[in-house]
Amino acid sequence: MSNLELKNLTITYGGAKALNGLSIEVKEGEFVALLGANGAGKTTSLRAISGLLKPTTGSIRFGGEDITKLSGYKRVALGIGHVPEGRQIFPDHTVDENLQLGSFIKRKSYKEVSQTLEEMFGLFPKLRERRKQMAGTLSGGEAQMLAIARSLMSRPRILMLDEPSLGLAPQMVLEMFRYLKKLHAEQGLTILLVEQQARLALQLASRAYILERGQVKIAGLAEDLIIDKRVAEAYLGTSH
Amino acid sequence: MDLQIWVEGLYIGSVYALIALSMTVVYQPTRIMNFAQGEGFVLGAAIGYQTIGVWHWPVWQAGAALILLAMAMGYVMERMVMLPVQLSGNRFAWIIATLAAALIFQSLFNLPYANVTFGYFEFFKTRANIFGAHIAMQKILVFTFMVFAAVFYDQLLKRTLWGRSIRAVAHNNDTSIILGIPTKLVIKVAFISGTVLIACAGFLAAPVIIVAPASGLFFTIQGFTAAIIGGVGSPKGAVAGGLMIGILDSVVRSSLGGTWGVFSTVMALALILVVRPNGFFGKRVVGR
Structure with a gap:
């Protein structure tokens, strides 16, 4: 029951509506992409789900619970993981320390934390080599791996990623998406992916929402959207 | 030069170091320099004077009252500083908020104690x-307390x-929240523990x-x-900066006279800001 449900969500930023009655749903085990142009409300949606922004109207439900009014830091314990835009790793902390901060809510169960840590190093072997290094010295790709691993340290039921491909070399983008696919396929992790590279995202996800001005404009199965004429013109266009 | 002057300098330096350290405790998660921090020092001295000096309470009882009242002051101070910061959304709101807090506490102390200095035995x-060199055991007590507090922090x-969460909150509040770190609690605890620390210093040094x-x-x-000279945010810097200006103050005072003491520390501050703007132990500020 890790259904995530946003209903009629409105968020106002200094007079302008960043979200304008947004309704989306992510079911347990799904891989959903959230697409749209800049300013469509993708990042705002994720920040609302994490509790970093308070909606003026509407509700957010997760796992059958209404979390609209719940403090942001408490939502992590419910199983919401958020890899923010621009990675936001802590550059003055070592790789190890970054990962430990990711397991803040599990701090009382030492065994589980060290087990999860081993799992992360298995998944991202590069991070093991860099354990004692300051996170600020990592390459863009490594930093993105760290940001994902750090979020996974809290053992989330849903992982939300905000433009993980931003600023990465094309080869690195493909590698990172392979990791996401693996996490989804092997561990059954629910994923909500915000992405500018729409074509890649549609190849990975099973469903997608396309946002425009804080609302859902088009919704459907990824395989349908990728051949949809409206989508192709507006979002897949010339960039690939 | 007379050793006595250096030993006295180390002692007064440890007082400055304790104040710098408690400012560091608040600065670490908030990046706020709390200009009301010294009021905690006055609170500690006032409690010592009132309970031990006037009422002749045993030290442990006075100490208990001290910690309770300092915690209360830290809590109130956090609200006085953080509410304006959070509500205004202005990055610089803390400057006026901490100064206002300082002046409010100062007038409160002035109500019952207008013409008192808080010395007691x-x-x-x-x-x-x-x-x-002869030195009072009480001064050695202050110095020892400073060393323990600095090493502990x-x-x-x-x-x-x-501790890692404290640094994380300072670096990025939103990212800390999405990792499940209760950032507001971290900040409250910093204000409360910083105030308890400086109140203990005032209590012991009064x-x-x-x-x-x-x-x-x-x-x-x-x-x-002291904090600027040592490097803002660094516990080591707080100690080094405190001891440096303590010794400088003491040496200059004894050779040139009292009024030159504070002048020399301010000059040292100006010099450091030109030569080494991040202080001795401060990190270079990394742009985001």
Whole structure:
């Protein structure tokens, strides 16, 4: 029951509506992409789900619970993981320390934390080599791996990623998406992916929402959207 | 030069170091320099004077009252500073908020204690002899307390998850929240523990230093100077900066006279800001 449900969500930023009655749903085990142009409300949606922004109207439900009014830091314990835009790793902390901060809510169960840590190093072997290094010295790709691993340290039921491909070399983008696919396929992790590279995202996800001005404009199965004429013109266009 | 002057300098330096350290405790998660921090020092001195000096309470009882009242003051101070910061959304709101808090506390101290200095008798009336320099045991107590507090806080920051969370909150509040770190609690705890620390310092030092109801801002400035010279945010820097200006103050005072003491520390501050703007132990500020 890790259904995530946003209903009629409105968020106002200094007079302008960043979200304008947004309704989306992510079911347990799904891989959903959230697409749209800049300013469509993708990042705002994720920040609302994490509790970093308070909606003026509407509700957010997760796992059958209404979390609209719940403090942001408490939502992590419910199983919401958020890899923010621009990675936001802590550059003055070592790789190890970054990962430990990711397991803040599990701090009382030492065994589980060290087990999860081993799992992360298995998944991202590069991070093991860099354990004692300051996170600020990592390459863009490594930093993105760290940001994902750090979020996974809290053992989330849903992982939300905000433009993980931003600023990465094309080869690195493909590698990172392979990791996401693996996490989804092997561990059954629910994923909500915000992405500018729409074509890649549609190849990975099973469903997608396309946002425009804080609302859902088009919704459907990824395989349908990728051949949809409206989508192709507006979002897949010339960039690939 | 007379060793006595250096030993006295180390003692007064440890007082400045304690103030700088408590400012560091608040600065670490918030990036706020709390100009009301010195009021905690006055509170500690006032409680010592009232409970031990006037009411003749035993030290442990006075100590208990001290910690409770300091915690309350830290809590109130956090609200006085953080509410304006959070509500206004202005990055610089803390400057006026902490100054306002300082002035409010200062006027509160002035109500009952207008013409009082908070001196009371020393816990240990003995003098120690260090290579011919005589120093009150009370001063050694202050110095020892400073060393323990600094080492404790330094290790807390480096080795514990709570310490790492403090640094994380400072770096990025939103990212800390999405990792499940209760950022508001981290900040509250910082204000409360910082105030308890500085109130203990005032309580211990009051018998051997002159503290008046309006001294808060003077001590704040001394601690601020020490923190800048040592490197803002660094516990090691707080200690180094405190001891440096303590010794400088003491040496200049004895050779050139009293009025030159504070002048020399301010000059040292100006010099450091030109030569080494991040202080001795400060990190270069990394742009995001």
